[in-house]
Amino acid sequence: MSAACVEGGFSDPVMEAQVAFRALMDATARPGSLCDLPGSLAPPAPLPEGLGAVALTLCDPDTPVWLAPAYDTPEVRGWLAFHCACPLVTEPAESVFAFAPAGADCPPLTAFNSGTQEYPDRSTTLVLAVEALEGGAPLNLEGPGIRSRETLAAAGLPEGFVAQRAENRALFPRGSDLLLVAGLRGCALPRTTRVTAASTGTSTDEGAE
Template sequence: MIGHTESLDGGFPDAVTHAQTVFRAVMDAMAQPGTLGVVEVPVAPPAPLGIAAGALLLTLCDHDTPVWMTTALSKSALPGWIGFHTGAALTNTKADAKFAFVEADAPFPSLAQFALGTQEYPDRSTTLVIEVASLEGGKPLQLTGPGIRDTATIAPRRLPETFLRQWADNRALFPRGVDVVLTAGRRFIALPRTTMIREMEV
């Protein structure tokens, strides 16, 4: 009964208006990589998924968007929550996923295993929503690329160790490749595949 209640509770109180608000914030973040987006609408996804990740899920996923998630998330109340609030189907095959969700400190999957799109249809790729411990206080990373004036700096804490190497490989596939959104609490940072990321000297 608890699981059933968790599946029903915690969605947007005003589904249309709140989804539109979050969607605009996501589009702004994608257009300006490295800027902090904030989820300002009420949402309470089942643990261990965080607030921003849950808001993105409700906003971006529907019955036409297969979703992949980590083992821990799949064993939580999240699958029922997704089914009730979005109608999105779950997939165990990373390459079939339109969106993928990874909670903080989870084993990090290989980006290359997800849908990378094609030269003709680069948009047929996966967007990964990856939670981190915090979007501040980690190693400083410098961002350059489209949508960034000169440079931007981010410092996510406990970013998966293999992420930067994998990201360089992903960017080399352009126009193919995955896009990523880092989340922590109510905040998020978008990293479209065009963004170059390098470690800065501390």
């Protein structure tokens, strides 16, 4: 095993994982809010630092992980195996957590596991690297954890993002959850969050209340 696989984890694994976990849980409870992730890690390229922090916090031997082709290198695989001991799968639908950059390397949300009616919690959480969490086209967010309405202006979201989210939310209680990460900042969009384009305020999302 190379040094790149062994090095680059949290400098204080227990404390920093706890800090990151609380930040991610707070972000999930308040969709659209931004959280800060610990930055004392250096995952092997090309895995972004923020995605590495999420992996070290949430992934373990019981959480199969899928890597987009852009991140699926021997070094990244070895780093995750050493620090998280998570099994790596070849199909998005087999994963509990999936890590991808926004763009052509990321399959549509329909490719991931949406859970079942009996076990909706067995769905995939997609951790998506975006350009920034501010400065993009504004989106309106509504739903549990949001008082009235929240606005998110992430830059670099996948094409057709609003339509994909509407299709995903219509599956409720099934559906994939989403974490957007830019640098060491994160934002959660649970399956219950309604996403509409702020310019029009309209959406095809009518399936979940």
